[in-house]
Amino acid sequence: MSLVERGRPLTGASMMLNRITNNFAALTVAGVALAWVWPAGFTWMTAGRIAVAGQPLLSLALGTVMLAMGLTLTFEDYRALARVPRALLAGVGLQFAVMPLSGFAIAKALGLEPGLAVGLILVACCPGGTASNVVTYIARGHVALSVAMTMASTLAAVVLTPLLTGWLAGAYVEIDRLNLLTNMVSIVLVPVVAGTLLNTLFPRAAERVNAVLPLVAIVLVILIVGGIVGGAKAQIAEHAGVLLLATFLLHALGFALGYALARALGLDEVEARTISIEVGMQNSGLGSGLAKTPAFAAQFADATQAALAPVPAAISAVWHVVIGSLLAGWWRRRG
Numbered sequence: 207m208s209l210v211e212r213g214r215p216l217t218g219a220s221m222m223l224n225r226i227t228n229n230f231a232a233l234t235v236a237g238v239a240l241a242w243v244w245p246a247g248f249t250w251m252t253a254g255r256i257a258v259a260g261q262p263l264l265s266l267a268l269g270t271v272m273l274a275m276g277l278t279l280t281f282e283d284y285r286a287l288a289r290v291p292r293a294l295l296a297g298v299g300l301q302f303a304v305m306p307l308s309g310f311a312i313a314k315a316l317g318l319e320p321g322l323a324v325g326l327i328l329v330a331c332c333p334g335g336t337a338s339n340v341v342t343y344i345a346r347g348h349v350a351l352s353v354a355m356t357m358a359s360t361l362a363a364v365v366l367t368p369l370l371t372g373w374l375a376g377a378y379v380e381i382d383r384l385n386l387l388t389n390m391v392s393i394v395l396v397p398v399v400a401g402t403l404l405n406t407l408f409p410r411a412a413e414r415v416n417a418v419l420p421l422v423a424i425v426l427v428i429l430i431v432g433g434i435v436g437g438a439k440a441q442i443a444e445h446a447g448v449l450l451l452a453t454f455l456l457h458a459l460g461f462a463l464g465y466a467l468a469r470a471l472g473l474d475e476v477e478a479r480t481i482s483i484e485v486g487m488q489n490s491g492l493g494s495g496l497a498k499t500p501a502f503a504a505q506f507a508d509a510t511q512a513a514l515a516p517v518p519a520a521i522s523a524v525w526h527v528v529i530g531s532l533l534a535g536w537w538r539r540r541g
């Protein structure tokens with residue numbers, strides 16, 4: 207949130223930060239392009255080789271972004287959720303209806319080979335990604351609703367991801383439920399609540415920090431997405447055309463149908479924006495990780511197909527941020 211949004215005049219530095227925030231989409235595309243030609247400049251973020259206090263750097267980066275989001279919230283924002291349970295229920299319901307069915311339909315329509323088809327369906331059946339909270343924040347959406355939807359969809363995913371993937375892809379997916387829940391609590395819930403507490407206890411300090419938070423979020427998201435792309439460069443290059451098309455269609459349908467159906471259900475503009483972003487953005491890291499587990503790979507008779515399964519999630523990580531950032535910039539300018 208920029209200072210002009212609080213009714214104060216913008217300084218030169220604030221104007222620059224505001225301009226950078228409003229060009230999130232272009233910066234994301236530029237970051238992905240740079241990661242493609244210089245993977246080593248980004249893969250250090252996602253490779254898992256760097257840890258701080260025993261925590262992977264990627265987890266710390268996501269936690270930092272969530273802390274920044276929490277600093278923009280008050281506990282009244284969470285109490286307000288009790289007055290809009292319909293938005294939360296509608297959002298989670300659309301998350302696990304629109305995306306899995308879209309993934310299945312796209313895989314069939316494009317005649318994807320087994321590894322790519324199963325990988326696309328798997329990521330479509332995953333819960334909303336934590337990056338959606340950042341995009342919602344930049345898009346002037348309902349951040350507390352976004353965080354609540356991320357947590358709710360992740361908890362529901364413990365049951366729904368294996369069931370939906372098993373139904374649509376023809377096999378069950380082995381999922382470490384406790385580890386997933388623990389990661390979501392440590393990466394999302396704890397930092398957001400901590401940020402909200404800091405905002406409540408030290409509002410003046412939080413207000414000063416809030417002026418630069420969008421820039422922090424943008425830098426970290428670009429590093430994360432670039433790391434995923436750089437790490438899967440060989441597989442992406444080999445199947446670029448069909449991968450780009452299939453994953454683009456998946457996320458374009460998610461954003462469009464999420465918004466349209468939310469409005470059709472009578473939800474307001476801010477709620478519809480938030481649901482659109484939550485439906486359109488998946489936890490691609492989870493999808494890629496699940497596809498790499500030995501139990502999941504063992505379901506394929508052909509090792510080549512098993513190796514392809516994690517790739518759609520890597521492309522998904524790019525498209526959902528690119529499309530989401532374009533929407534975020536547009537909605538942010540609209541107010």
